[in-house]
Amino acid sequence: xxxxxxxxxxxxxxxxxxxTAVSLVSLPLPxxxxxxxxxxxxxxxxxxLDFSALSAQFAAAGASVxxxxxxxxARHAKFAAKHDLSVRLLSDESGAVCDAFGTWGEKxxxxxxxxxxxxxxxxxxxxxxxxxxxxxxxxxxxxxxxxVQGL
Numbered sequence: 001x002x003x004x005x006x007x008x009x010x011x012x013x014x015x016x017x018x019x020t021a022v023s024l025v026s027l028p029l030p031x032x033x034x035x036x037x038x039x040x041x042x043x044x045x046x047x048x049l050d051f052s053a054l055s056a057q058f059a060a061a062g063a064s065v066x067x068x069x070x071x072x073x074a075r076h077a078k079f080a081a082k083h084d085l086s087v088r089l090l091s092d093e094s095g096a097v098c099d100a101f102g103t104w105g106e107k108x109x110x111x112x113x114x115x116x117x118x119x120x121x122x123x124x125x126x127x128x129x130x131x132x133x134x135x136x137x138x139x140x141x142x143x144x145x146x147x148v149q150g151l
Contacts, residue, residue, distance in 0.1 A: 002102035003101055003102055003122060003130055003133060004130065005130050005131065005132065005133070006129055006130060007129060007130045008128055008129055008130075009024055009025050009027075009031070009124050009128045009129075009130075010024060010025075010097075010100035010101065011023070011024070011025050012024055012096050012097045012100045013096075013097075014068060014090035014091055014092045015073045015090065015091040015093075016073065016076075016088060016089070016090055016091075017073050017074075017076040017077040017080055017088075017091075018073070018077070019073050022066075022088075022090055024066075024097070027064045027066065027124075028062070028063075029063075029064075029124060029125065029126045029127075029128055030061075030062065030063045030064075030123065030124060030125050030126055030131070030148055031063065031064045031065075031066070031123075031124045032051075032063055032064070032065040032066070032121060032122070032123055032124075032144055032148065033068060033101070033121070033122045033124070034047065034051065034065070034066070034067050034068070034119075034120070034121040034122070034144075035067075035068050035069065035101065035103040035117050035118065035119065035120045035121070036048070036067055036068070036069050036117065036119055037069060037116055037117045037119065038069060038071060039069060039071045039075050039076060039078075039079035039089075040082070043119070043138050044069070045079075045083060046138065046139065047067075047119070047138055047139070047141070048067055048079070048083065048085050048087055048089075049083060049085070050139065050141035050142075051065055051067065051087045051141045051144075052083075052085045052086040052087045053141075054141050054142065055086040055087060057145055057149075058145060058148060061145070061148045061149050061151075063148045064088075065087050065088070066087070066088045066089070066090050067088070067089045067090065068089075068090045068091075068092050068097055068098070069089070069091070069092065069117060070091070070092050070093055070095065070117060071091060071093075072091055072093060073091040075091075076089035076090075076091055098117055101120070101122065103118045103120050104116070104117060104118070118135065118136065119135075119136055119137070120133060120134065120136070121133065121134040121137075121140065121144055123144060123147055123148065126151065131147070131151065132147055
């Protein structure tokens with residue numbers, strides 16, 4: 001099931017790198033929730049670095065930004081420390097958050113099919129409803145920031 005514009009933020013929770021539970025509906029709005037396959041891989045690292053580099057601008061626009069993958073909270077903590085990330089990372093080991101956002105599904109790599117997280121980003125407006133979604137687009141943090149600033 002894929003989220004569509006106008007839908008409310010799903011009432012799901014994930015675990016932050018420090019081990020605390022985070023309800024996504026409690027995030028300050030507007031909110032950016034981006035999904036990525038795995039910590040410390042080239043594309044995912046680049047995406048986390050891009051969002052981190054713009055974190056002050058997202059904050060100035062009043063937006064919160066969180067990254068979500070199925071990696072453990074401990075792995076997120078190591079990843080964030082290694083790359084000095086300022087973006088908050090959430091662990092969705094159960095897959096409930098991915099399911100609610102429709103980002104878990106069949107993927108293909110080198111002719112092999114497997115299940116994994118689709119790289120996707122969701123922007124929720126001040127009313128908690130989905131304003132825009134970006135799918136399968138690495139390297140788009142600046143476009144997301146522009147959309148936030150346009151709210």
